Amino acid sequence: xxxxxxxxxxxxxxxxxxxxxxxxxxxxxxxxxLIESGTAGPDTFQGLLRELHTLAGSAKTFGLAELxxxxxxxxxxxxxxxxxxxxxxxxxxxTFGRLLAGVRxxxxxxxxxxGGQVRPDH
Amino acid sequence: MKDKxxxxxxxxxxxxxxxxxxxxxxxxxLPPEQLELLVLVDGRSTVEALTKxxxxxxxxxxxxxxxxxxxxxxxxxxxxxxxDNLDFTGFFSARAEPSADALAAAGSEAVAGASSLQKIGxxxxxxxxAGIKRVLAEGEKLNxxxxxxxxxxxxxxxxxxxxxxxxxxxxxxxxxIVAELRRPPIPSLVLLDVMLPDADGFDILxxxxxxxxxxxxxxxxLTSLSTREAVLKGLAGGADGYITKPFEVDVxxxxxxxxxGLPPV
Numbered sequence: 001x002x003x004x005x006x007x008x009x010x011x012x013x014x015x016x017x018x019x020x021x022x023x024x025x026x027x028x029x030x031x032x033x034l035i036e037s038g039t040a041g042p043d044t045f046q047g048l049l050r051e052l053h054t055l056a057g058s059a060k061t062f063g064l065a066e067l068x069x070x071x072x073x074x075x076x077x078x079x080x081x082x083x084x085x086x087x088x089x090x091x092x093x094x095t096f097g098r099l100l101a102g103v104r105x106x107x108x109x110x111x112x113x114x115g116g117q118v119r120p121d122h
Numbered sequence: 123m124k125d126k127x128x129x130x131x132x133x134x135x136x137x138x139x140x141x142x143x144x145x146x147x148x149x150x151x152l153p154p155e156q157l158e159l160l161v162l163v164d165g166r167s168t169v170e171a172l173t174k175x176x177x178x179x180x181x182x183x184x185x186x187x188x189x190x191x192x193x194x195x196x197x198x199x200x201x202x203x204x205x206d207n208l209d210f211t212g213f214f215s216a217r218a219e220p221s222a223d224a225l226a227a228a229g230s231e232a233v234a235g236a237s238s239l240q241k242i243g244x245x246x247x248x249x250x251x252a253g254i255k256r257v258l259a260e261g262e263k264l265n266x267x268x269x270x271x272x273x274x275x276x277x278x279x280x281x282x283x284x285x286x287x288x289x290x291x292x293x294x295x296x297x298x299i300v301a302e303l304r305r306p307p308i309p310s311l312v313l314l315d316v317m318l319p320d321a322d323g324f325d326i327l328x329x330x331x332x333x334x335x336x337x338x339x340x341x342x343x344l345t346s347l348s349t350r351e352a353v354l355k356g357l358a359g360g361a362d363g364y365i366t367k368p369f370e371v372d373v374x375x376x377x378x379x380x381x382x383g384l385p386p387v
Binding site for chain 1: 271272274275277278281285317319344346367368369370371
């Protein structure tokens with residue numbers, strides 16, 4: 001592989017990653033909406049945590065360091081509730097909502113969630 | 123023989139280009155018993171046949187010596203024989219719980235490992251970084267298996283590794299991991315994400331270390347955890363190195379080359 005081809009591949013990959021963010025964050029919003037509604041089971045908690053974990057571990061590598069930091073903060077806040085699949089208290093929900101808004105902002109998306117489609121898992 | 127030693131009498135090994143160059147070199151640092159075995163490996167003879175032809179090496183030492191030669195990149199499974207020889211029954215059957223002895227032995231190194239992860243983003247365990255330096259024969263490519271479920275990251279790693287002269291393949295879940303490990307050649311190194319959708323990286327590490335044909339394959343963990351506890355768990359489970367996520371690609375390449383015994387670029 002020559003350097004030009006490599007750079008083209010990298011540029012395409014970075015763009016593809018950025019293009020993947022709106023649907024991924026819509027799914028994050030949808031899972032959080034389910035949790036807030038009180039209808040979420042353990043899979044919803046785990047799915048939300050996994051997506052935040054994946055974003056936290058990958059965003060900086062694709063040039064989105066701020067998104068990585070914001071996703072990590074949201075992941076760490078959510079982690080204890082996932083372990084117990086327990087609904088966070090109102091104060092924690094508010095904090096998490098702010099952290100999610102920060103994630104969307106860092107990804108260049110509107111800070112209010114769009115609400116995707118995730119079915120309840122119980 | 124397989125149950126006891128992890129190598130079947132009917133297994134067939136072949137020399138790698140490095141093994142060939144080792145035999146052609148004017149001098150060698152290999153101990154006599156390893157050299158005797160290396161000379162006999164020809165890509166056709168079974169382990170049973172090799173064992174009968176040995177003069178210095180005792181039959182019960184053959185499995186360990188073959189593992190050493192394999193670990194040093196001097197021999198590999200013969201291409202036509204490998205896929206039949208790899209048995210993955212129950213590969214994911216047990217969870218990883220390092221023994222108390224392993225945890226104690228890894229304790230002091232875990233402190234240095236966690237510190238290195240936090241400072242420079244990677245850590246290669248002492249035994250591995252001080253190990254044999256590998257010299258690739260002309261045209262020789264080492265094969266790296268990337269286990270990562272984030273598709274963009276997986277593709278980025280594969281592309282970078284190929285640019286650096288490696289052959290690279292990817293797997294994102296249990297089924298793909300087994301399929302890729304079954305497909306020859308056995309990887310020279312596994313880059314292993316810890317948090318996968320249907321598996322835990324530490325369990326996969328344990329499965330690799332239990333598997334007769336894979337136990338000597340170096341494994342580098344990709345993890346977001348840089349705590350002493352996380353490093354301790356990996357070291358005790360047999361990980362050869364750590365890279366923290368998110369990673370800088372040049373840091374990852376340094377770690378990969380170090381674990382493989384290759385000189386820095």
